[in-house]
Structures are given as C-alpha cells and as structure tokens.
Amino acid sequence: MSGAAAPTIPGEMRADITTSVNGGALTVSIGGALVLDTVGGVHEALEAPLARGPRAIRLELAKVTRLDASGVSVAVGLHRFAKSMGIPLEIAGVEGDRKLLVDLALRGQDPATPPRPIGFTREVGQAAAGIWELLVDLLRFAGEVTVIALQIVRRPALLRLRDTLAAMARHGTDAVPVVGLLGFLIGAIIAFQTYDPMAKYGAKLQVADVVAVSIVRELGPLITAIILAGRSGSAFAAEIGTMKVTQELDALRTFGIDPVRFLVIPRMLATVIVTPMLAVYASALGVLGGFTVLGPKGITFTQYLVEVRDVLTVGGFLQGLAKAAVFALLVSAIGCLAGMRTGQGPGAVGLSTTRAVVAGIVAIIVADSILGSFFYTLGI
Amino acid sequence: MVIALRGVSIGYGSRAIVEAIDLDVRRGEILFIGGGSGCGKTTLLASMNTLRPPLAGSITIDGIEIAGAGEDTLQQVRRRFGMMYQLGALFGGMTLLENVRLPLEEFTRMPRAAMDDLARAKLGLVGLAAHADKKPAEISGGMQKRAAIARALALDPPIIFLDEPSAGLDPVTSADLDALIVALNRMLGATFVVISHELASIFAIGHRFAMLDGARRRLVALGPPAELRDHSDDPWVRRFLSRTASGEG
Ligand SMILES: Nc1ncnc2c1ncn2[C@@H]1O[C@H](COP(=O)(O)OP(=O)(O)O)[C@@H](O)[C@H]1O
Ligand SMILES: [Mg+2]
Numbered sequence: 001m002s003g004a005a006a007p008t009i010p011g012e013m014r015a016d017i018t019t020s021v022n023g024g025a026l027t028v029s030i031g032g033a034l035v036l037d038t039v040g041g042v043h044e045a046l047e048a049p050l051a052r053g054p055r056a057i058r059l060e061l062a063k064v065t066r067l068d069a070s071g072v073s074v075a076v077g078l079h080r081f082a083k084s085m086g087i088p089l090e091i092a093g094v095e096g097d098r099k100l101l102v103d104l105a106l107r108g109q110d111p112a113t114p115p116r117p118i119g120f121t122r123e124v125g126q127a128a129a130g131i132w133e134l135l136v137d138l139l140r141f142a143g144e145v146t147v148i149a150l151q152i153v154r155r156p157a158l159l160r161l162r163d164t165l166a167a168m169a170r171h172g173t174d175a176v177p178v179v180g181l182l183g184f185l186i187g188a189i190i191a192f193q194t195y196d197p198m199a200k201y202g203a204k205l206q207v208a209d210v211v212a213v214s215i216v217r218e219l220g221p222l223i224t225a226i227i228l229a230g231r232s233g234s235a236f237a238a239e240i241g242t243m244k245v246t247q248e249l250d251a252l253r254t255f256g257i258d259p260v261r262f263l264v265i266p267r268m269l270a271t272v273i274v275t276p277m278l279a280v281y282a283s284a285l286g287v288l289g290g291f292t293v294l295g296p297k298g299i300t301f302t303q304y305l306v307e308v309r310d311v312l313t314v315g316g317f318l319q320g321l322a323k324a325a326v327f328a329l330l331v332s333a334i335g336c337l338a339g340m341r342t343g344q345g346p347g348a349v350g351l352s353t354t355r356a357v358v359a360g361i362v363a364i365i366v367a368d369s370i371l372g373s374f375f376y377t378l379g380i
Numbered sequence: 381m382v383i384a385l386r387g388v389s390i391g392y393g394s395r396a397i398v399e400a401i402d403l404d405v406r407r408g409e410i411l412f413i414g415g416g417s418g419c420g421k422t423t424l425l426a427s428m429n430t431l432r433p434p435l436a437g438s439i440t441i442d443g444i445e446i447a448g449a450g451e452d453t454l455q456q457v458r459r460r461f462g463m464m465y466q467l468g469a470l471f472g473g474m475t476l477l478e479n480v481r482l483p484l485e486e487f488t489r490m491p492r493a494a495m496d497d498l499a500r501a502k503l504g505l506v507g508l509a510a511h512a513d514k515k516p517a518e519i520s521g522g523m524q525k526r527a528a529i530a531r532a533l534a535l536d537p538p539i540i541f542l543d544e545p546s547a548g549l550d551p552v553t554s555a556d557l558d559a560l561i562v563a564l565n566r567m568l569g570a571t572f573v574v575i576s577h578e579l580a581s582i583f584a585i586g587h588r589f590a591m592l593d594g595a596r597r598r599l600v601a602l603g604p605p606a607e608l609r610d611h612s613d614d615p616w617v618r619r620f621l622s623r624t625a626s627g628e629g
Binding site: 035036039040041042043044066067068069070072074075076080098101104105107108109110347351 | 472473490497508509510515519
C-alpha cells in the first residue's frame with residue numbers, strides 16, 4: 001500500500017470481546033472494530049464458551065464502533081450454532097444499516113445443509129453415477145426414438161432430410177481421412193506383430209488371414225465406432241446440450257416441434273447409414289496396411305489378395321457391417337441423449353460431452369462382446 | 381477522489397471505442413454508468429480495474445498511476461477492488477461457498493470455520509444462504525450474478541465494481557440488492573461503480589450517473605441522475621433517463 005489514504009482498512013483495528021455465563025445463558029459482548037481483520041480472532045475467542053454448551057446466547061453489539069460485511073459473519077456463525085443446538089439467540093445493539101446488514105445476512109441460513117463428500121471421490125462418484133443413469137435412461141430413450149421413427153416410416157415427409165444429409169457429410173465424409181489412416185495403421189500393426197511367430201511355423205502367408213479376419217470382423221467396425229464416439233457422439237452431446245442450456249429445446253417444444261424428430265432422428269439415421277460404410281473403408285485400408293508389412297517379405301499382392309478372399313466369408317463381412325450399425329446406433333443415441341439430459345449452467349455442456357464419449361465407448365465394448373458371442377453361437 | 385481518469389481512450393487493439401474520457405470517481409459515492417449496448421461500459425470498467433490498460437490518457441487510483449504501471453503496482457491496487465463480472469465468472473468446479481471463500485483463503489489468515497461463517501454471511505447478504513453448497517451450474521443466471529457479488533464482497537474491499545448486477549433479477553431481489561449497496565456505502569464509505577440500465581436503481585440510490593455514447597464515442601453526461609434527466613442539454617441523455625421500460629445490456 002502506498003501512503004495514499006485507504007480509509008476502510010486502517011492499520012490499528014481491534015475487537016474487544018467479553019463473554020459471561022449466567023445460569024447457562026452465554027452473553028457475548030463485542031466492542032471496537034468487528035471487521036475482516038478481526039473476525040478470525042473473535043471466532044477463536046468464542047470457541048471455548050460455545051464448547052461448554054450454553055442454553056441461550058445473547059450477542060451484544062452496541063459497543064461495536066465499526067462493522068463491515070465480514071464482521072456480520074460473527075452473527076451468522078452464532079445463528080447457525082444456535083439453530084443447530086436448538087437454543088435461542090438474541091442479537092442486540094444493532095440499528096439502521098447495521099440491522100439491515102445483519103438481517104440480510106441471516107436470511108435463509110440453515111445449518112441443516114448436509115455436508116457433501118468432498119473432492120476427487122465425489123467427482124468420480126458423480127461421473128460414474130451420471131454414466132450409469134445415462135445407460136439406464138437409454139432404454140426409455142430407445143422407446144421414445146422408436147415411436148418417432150415409426151411415425152416417420154408411416155409419413156416420410158416428417159423426416160428432416162436436409163439435416164440428415166448434412167449430418168451424413170459431417171459425420172461420414174469428414175471422418176474418412178482419420179478412419180482410413182487408423183484402419184491402415186492397425187492392419188500394418190497386426191501384420192507386424194504376428195509375422196514373426198507365424199513365420200516360425202512357416203505360416204507367413206497366413207498372416208493375411210489373421211489381418212483380414214480380425215480387421216473385417218472386429219477391429220474395423222470397432223475403431224470406426226470409437227472414432228465415431230469421439231467425433232460425433234461428443235458433437236451431438238455438445239450441439240444438443242448447448243441448445244438445452246440456451247433453452248432452444250424449450251423453444252422447439254413451444255412451437256410444437258418434437259426435439260427427437262427434429263434433432264435426434266437425423267443424427268442417428270445419418271450415423272447408422274455412414275458408419276458401416278466407414279467400417280468397410282477402414283477394413284479395406286487395414287487389409288492394405290497388412291500388405292505393406294508382408295510385401296517386403298516376398299509375398300506378392302496377388303497371393304495376398306487371394307488369401308484374403310479365401311478366408312473372408314460373406315457371413316464375416318455381414319457381421320462386421322451389423323456390428324458397425326449397432327455401434328452407430330448406440331453411440332449416436334447416447335450422444336443425443338446426453339445432450340438432451342444436459343443440466344444447467346456453463347459447465348453442463350462439457351459434462352454431457354464427457355459422458356457421451358465415455359458411455360459411448362463403454363457401450364461399444366459391451367455390445368461388441370455380446371454380439372461376438374452371439375455370432376459365435378450362430379456359427380457365423 | 382478515489383479514481384481519476386484524464387483524457388482516457390479505451391478500446392481494443394488500436395481501435396478506440398470511447399475517447400477523451402475525463403471522469404473522477406469520488407470516494408464513498410455510488411456512481412452509475414449507463415449507455416447503449418456495446419457502447420463500451422464493460423470496457424471502461426476493465427480499464428479502471430487494471431485489466432485492460434487505456435489506449436491513451438491517465439488513470440489513477442488512490443493517486444497511483446495505473447496506465448503503464450508494472451505488475452507489482454497493479455497487484456497492490458487490485459487488492460482495493462471487488463469486481464463482479466457481467467456474466468458472473470464464478471469458478472464452475474467449486475460450490476458457491478468455496479467461490480466466496482477462495483479470496484479469504486488466498487489473502488487472509490483465519491480459522492477455516494471463521495472463513496466458512498464469513499462466506500455464508502456474504503452469501504446471506506445476497507440472499508443465497510440456502511444455496512451455499514451448490515455449484516454455479518445448479519442455480520439460475522440471476523443467482524449466479526448474486527453469488528458473484530458475494531464473492532466481490534469477500535474481502536470487504538473499499539471499491540466495488542458491479543457490471544449489470546440487477547439485469548435478470550426480479551424487482552424484490554433487485555431492491556434488496558440496492559438496500560445492500562446503500563448500507564455498505566453508508567456504513568463503511570465503500571465506493572461503488574455500477575453499470576446498470578435499471579432506472580429505478582439509478583434514481584433510488586445513485587449519487588451520480590455517467591453516460592457513454594457509442595456513436596459519438598464520448599462520455600456525454602456526468603451528474604446527479606435526476607438533474608441530468610430534467611436539465612441535461614443533451615436530448616439523448618434526457619431520453620435515456622426518462623424512458624420507462626429498461627433495456628438490455
Ligand atoms: N475482446 C474484445 N475484442 C474486440 N472488441 C471487443 C472485445 N470486447 C468487446 N469488444 C467490442 O467493444 C465494444 C464495447 O463492448 P463492451 O464494453 O462490452 O460494451 P457494453 O458493456 O457497453 O455493452 C463492442 O462493440 C464490442 O463488440
Ligand atoms: Mg457490458
């Protein structure tokens with residue numbers, strides 16, 4: 001601080017506090033400055049007399065020469081203490097502006113607010129609970145979406161075709177480079193990792209089988225879906241969530257427009273159409289990626305392709321397509337639902353986005369294991 | 381004089397929004413700042429509270445020059461301010477209680493329980509005692525603003541800046557807020573600089589009113605609100621102060 005005046009914080013500020021007990025009733029009398037700099041001391045001085053369990057409290061503030069908004073917290077502390085103990089509190093010696101300040105500060109002070117679990121545990125707990133609720137809610141949401149979808153089947157004009165096409169471009173076409181790149185690399189990685197052990201048994205060419213089967217049936221759809229969860233599930237949650245926060249969803253409903261028809265169906269339909277195509281593309285590049293490892297080891301492209309063609313069955317191919325479609329359904333529904341369930345305030349959209357991605361990936365993996373055993377039992 | 385502006389231009393980059401501002405904020409006054417949307421009110425407040433240095437001119441606070449001042453000086457000066465931002469700017473990861481307690485943890489030494497009482501008292505002042513343990517996302521926009529006011533009051537600063545505190549508040553809450561401002565002003569001589577369109581508040585508790593005009597890029601009026609409404613030479617100022625409905629910010 002410079003030498004210039006700052007009159008509300010002079011250096012020498014003291015609060016004088018005296019306490020007396022008379023027949024179990026505690027009288028606290030405070031004089032001097034009851035301000036930010038002195039409330040800490042007053043608080044400490046009150047600990048012992050309060051610990052003795054008074055049957056009533058009287059707070060006498062007439063001798064306070066200076067009171068600021070922080071000083072008022074002494075009254076708030078005593079008020080909350082008295083309320084929690086069920087004993088009477090009388091505050092004396094405040095008038096005019098001071099009384100107003102004390103009255104304002106005491107409004108709605110309720111010591112019964114339950115303490116919350118704190119910090120990390122709570123955050124994790126909340127996030128986990130949120131994701132679980134989301135997955136449970138998904139069932140109800142599925143019903144809602146189905147009803148609207150059936151309406152659209154009966155009256156196709158209800159479909160927002162333009163939005164659907166836009167979503168297909170945004171969530172399909174735009175995802176082509178990253179899906180292709182990942183498919184290619186995964187194919188190469190699988191070939192690379194399996195080549196040595198397989199070569200030991202003289203089964204160099206069969207590396208192509210491993211790549212083709214694992215990519216087409218499993219990894220192609222899986223990585224496509226995971227990218228979809230990160231790119232599109234989060235985008236759906238953010239777009240719809242923002243509309244929820246800014247009350248645009250309410251506005252739609254006021255117009256009599258069902259947000260599910262208007263926002264959810266186009267997004268879900270678009271992803272269910274484009275994801276299997278993306279998965280096929282990822283698989284094709286994965287197979288190509290595998291060849292970049294095998295080619296230098298003396299296997300020709302024709303040999304490689306023939307091997308791949310022989311190992312791939314129509315069933316396996318359709319299995320990949322079906323998985324991709326199911327994953328797309330799950331990821332897009334979860335993304336939209338997370339958006340629709342967005343809470344209030346600026347942080348809410350971020351929370352929904354996170355939930356959409358995490359719940360989306362969990363759902364993909366769970367669905368994958370269920371579908372995997374299902375197709376296996378069918379013998380496909 | 382607690383804040384003095386001399387020939388101040390405010391703006392972004394090299395683009396001035398308002399120029400040649402001469403304005404003294406008197407110690408212990410309640411000064412309202414008004415003007416059309418986007419005329420530079422928030423920017424002016426940001427210049428006074430050291431966040432956005434003026435493009436030209438001098439701003440002193442308690443006699444300390446802040447235009448071109450170093451970070452140490454600014455840091456000292458900032459301790460004298462409490463600021464409520466137009467959108468609240470509460471810390472989203474913390475409860476309201478934690479938001480108000482943060483400055484106390486950073487700048488005071490007192491028992492934790494005393495800090496809690498203090499934060500609860502400040503929240504009570506703005507009518508949010510019952511919501512102390514909620515996160516900002518769990519309350520309405522108007523409540524967030526009030527919580528932000530409680531946070532601005534955390535350290536009982538001698539100078540308090542409020543950017544549209546009552547926009548979005550119901551009339552009763554708004555009147556409570558006016559009463560709180562007056563009480564703190566009278567009891568402690570706290571200086572308030574308040575951006576507001578609420579004519580009811582401006583006339584009820586404002587000592588002076590300063591008006592910016594975005595089109596002319598000038599401070600076009602400064603004086604007691606009633607006097608300006610009735611006697612300003614500027615028709616725009618008279619109109620602004622005599623319309624009945626309040627506008628958006
Ligand atoms: N960060 C920024 N960069 C550039 N221009 C800005 C920025 N913030 C605000 N502005 C512009 O400055 C002008 C004044 O803004 P502001 O001070 O927020 O107005 P008011 O608070 O009076 O509504 C507006 O035209 C606005 O578009
Ligand atoms: Mg503004």
